[in-house]
Amino acid sequence: MIGRGRVALLTALLIAGLTAPALAQKPVKIGVLTPLSPPGDAAAGQFIARGAKMGAEDVNARGGVLGGRKIELVIEDDAGTPEKGAAGFRKLASQDQAVAVVGQFHSSVMTAVQALAEQFKVPVFSTQASARQVTEKHLEYTFRTHVIDxxxxxxxxxxxxxxxxxxxxxxxxxxxxxxxxxxxxxxxxxxxxxxxxxxxxxxxxxxxxxxxxxxxxxxxxxxxxxxxxxxxxxxxxxxxxxxxxxxxxxxxxxxxxxxxxxxxxxxxxxxxxxxxxxxYYHPTMKLTTRGEAFRKKYMAEFKEDPVYGALNAYAQVLLLADALNAAKSDNSEQLVKALLANKFEGWNGTISFTRGEGPYWQQWTPPxxxxxxxxxxxxxxxxxxxxxxxxxxxxxxxxxxx
Amino acid sequence: MDAFLFSQYLLSGVVIGVIYSLMALGITFIYSVMKMINWGMGEFYMIGSYAQYALIVSFFGPRRWYLALPVAMAGVFVLGVVIQRFLLRPMFVGAIERRDEYATIITIALMVLFRNLAIVLGGPNQYAPADYARPTTIGTLPISGNRFVALIATLVLLGLFYFVIKKTWVGRALRGAAQNRVGIQTAGIDPSASAWRWRPRPARCWRRTSWSTPRTARSRPSRGSRSSSSAGSARCSAASWAACCSA
Structure with missing residues (x-):
């Protein structure tokens, strides 16, 4: 007769054996919180979502992140209003367990959600929100790869x-x-x-x-x-x-x-x-390898030149994938450390985040x-x-x- | 502020005020006759705009914009008829106990539905047809061709509305419905169903020689909303008139 200790040990091993592969395959979720309906600039949000999707596809085609985990995008509409943005961010952070959120376009929404980013410890990226105060507050979980006003x-x-x-x-x-x-x-x-x-x-x-x-x-x-x-x-x-x-x-x-x-x-x-x-982008610009690959793929798929919002969202998803790999974890604190410690290939140059003076905090500026x-x-x-x-x-x- | 700028402000306010008055008229018309607020009113205007744009771009072409306008209006009228028949009419035939709450829920639901349908079907991008006419000036005010056309069309529609409401039998019936829904039944008008018609019935019913001649004294007595609801199909109640016309 098998003792109780052995039964418990076998059960634990069985559970570990069954759940380990499942955990290894669990996708890494990245939130895209962007305006997709009025009064927000819905066209801008559409391009941002388009770029982010192409970024996730590229990462997944190359084998994903953290040893084979796929990137899964969760897209939420903030409608360009702080209240919908806050609700969307809460959902992404708590229900969807997103490791980071990209796609912010309206400064008013970005200002509202960055407080939540600190609370939930989820990095939020401004894709096209340019108000000075976004990065001037020197918040730990706020990043921007866009110009400042x-x-x-x-x-x-x-x-x-x-x-x-x-x-x-x-x-x-x-x-x-x-x-x-x-x-x-x-x-x-x-x-x-x-x-x-x-x-x-x-x-x-x-x-x-x-x-x-x-x-x-x-x-x-x-x-x-x-x-x-x-x-x-x-x-x-x-x-x-x-x-x-x-x-x-x-x-x-x-x-x-x-x-x-x-x-x-x-x-x-x-x-x-x-x-x-x-x-911030012109078709005659010299782009990085990533940027050029994106431009070709975008033109083949949509039969038009890409717009900056799509390029920037694409680059943000790719740099997040790089940062996740550098952190070797989807833990938010490790992710922030990796974002600050590394340099990433953007769409037209190398992106790095430093904690500078005033609004130049965790900020990278395109031309x-x-x-x-x-x-x-x-x-x-x-x-x-x-x-x-x-x-x-x-x-x-x-x-x-x- | 100098006199020139003041005159421009004044004219601009009058122009936009006249255009807005048509929209306000729709809201008050529905409220006064049907005793309900149509929360989806703006979305009906939006559907009209989409329909007009689609007709100009894909069917009539920019030069025949004046054909797209009545067709778009007719399209929204038909939509209003369908919504009145299937969603709002139950309010007036005793099928709904809490009418105010029902109307609020239905029209807010329509508002959300139409708004999201527009994004799904039309996409998030903005579109506008080419100008109907060249920019012009009214006194000291420079004004776009589109707004000028809208101003003239609004004045014409307001005039027509005034004529219908003040001078025709239908208008009197609508005013009666707005003032006293029970009272007008004594004059042979059933405001909740189809006892009065927008097309005269030939046999055994009251006769009208002209649309513009009030004949309420000769009107057929009300038979009650339930019994009359089974009468012919080409009919429109006071409530549906209000809903359809305003839509």
Whole structure:
């Protein structure tokens, strides 16, 4: 007769034998929390999700992470609102047990979820949220591989100065991003371009008629209009500025890379011509091996050039896979240590995270360029880089009079 | 603020106010006749916009936008009829005990359904048809061709609505339904079912010689909502008129 001790030992061995392979095959979950419905910039979220999926596919095709575990993406819609973002992050961290979350686009949502990231000890990555305070808080579980607004505003101030525009008007929304743009642009104008005049208008994000604000700007007679809308508000500013006769008579600079998306011309038609806009990726850029492989695969699959959001989300998933392998664990503290201790191949260079001063905390910044559409239905691959001077591929052009 | 800018503000406010008034009219029309709030009202407008865009892009082309407008409106009207018939009508035939709660649940559910369907079917990208007309000016206000067309169309629709409500038998019936649903039954109108029609019945019923001539005195007495609900198919109750027209 077998003793009780032996029975217990055999049972333990049996359980261990049965569960060990299962544990070895348990996928590593990465959350993608991004806007996929209004009022968020749903098109941006769609591209981010697309890039993240391609990243996970590539990692899994190469054998996964941590000795054969597959990457499983869990995609959640934050709708561009802090409350939905917080709910989505809680689900990803607690129910799905995601080891990290990527895909953050709206600064207001990022600001809300980074507090939860500290609470749940789950690293969160800003894919396109650029507000200064995101990394200025010096939080342990917050990382960003995107530009920050002080840099953006300094760059457009230098561009405004180079073009000789003396009166600049900035119209933007009442979000963390928009309010941040106003503050940073005021600082940048005061320090870099003291003689110039700056008019700022902040509107409610839900407003669909911006005619009064644009009429006020038109009557102020600016030399340049800075469009700080995100998603629908960006298009509304563009359309309504054209309708009231402000654009393209007065040049417009759009604060981010939305015009690179295929929907731009479908939404604006000829009204989109002569817009200048900031981009972080240009088809003529030299990319890393990873970036180039992604671009080829993306073009083969979607028959269009990739947009920056997809590239950045792809790179974030791949660098997380590298960090998991370096940490040899999916433990969040080990993962953070690996993220800080290693260098990773990004889409256009090497990504490393250091704990610098102010907003340069666990931050990696891609390049920023000013480009311009000069004809209707112009392909993004044809646009010229007009700023900064050292990377310029063409001259900025004023629109002919209407 | 100078006088020029003030005049622009004023005109801009009037233009957008007129356009919004049409939407407000739909909400109040439904509420006054049906005594329910349609929480999905915005989504009906959204469906109309999608339908109009799809028709312009894939069927009529940008030059014949004026054909897409009535077709899109008719499409949403049909959708309103279907929703009224199958989802809202039970409220008015005694099938629902808590009507207010039922209406709230149904219309909020429709709102969520339509909103998500739009994202699933239309995708997250933004689309807009080309402008219907060139930008123009009203006094001191520069205005887009689209908004100008919307303004004129709104004024026409408001005028038509006023005429129907004030001058026609149908309008009087609707106003009666809004004021006293029980009272109008004494005049032969059953607001909850199909006792009054948008097409005159030929035999043995009351006759009307003209749509614009009120003949409530000659109207057929109400037979009660339950018994009359089995009458012909080409009928529309006061409630369904409100739902369909506003949709």
């Amino acid at each position: 002080p840099d953006r505003c300094q760059m457009w101030t230098r561009w405004v100065k180079e073009r000789g525009f003396k009166r600049a008007a900035l119209i933007t929304e009442n979000t963390d991003y928009g309010v941040g743009l106003v503050d940073e642009t005021k600082k940048a104008f005061a320090s870099l371009y003291p003689g110039a005049e700056l008019k700022t208008i902040i509107f409610d994000r839900q407003v669909v008629d911006l005619t009064p604000q644009l009429l006020e700007i038109k009557n102020w007679k600016p030399d340049i209009l800075l469009n700080g809308g995100i998603g629908t508000p960006m298009y509304l500013i563009m359309k309504q500025a054209y309708d009231v006769g402000l654009h393209p008579t007065v040049p417009m600079l759009i604060s981010y890379d939305a015009p690179t998306r295929p929907e731009y011309w479908k939404t604006l038609g000829e009204k989109g011509t002569w817009a200048s806009f900031i981009v 920023m360029l000013v480009t311009q559409y000069t004809k209707p239905e112009m392909a993004f691959s044809e646009v010229k880089i007009v700023y900064p001077s050292e990377l310029k591929t063409g001259e900025w052009m004023a629109a002919p009079k209407r």
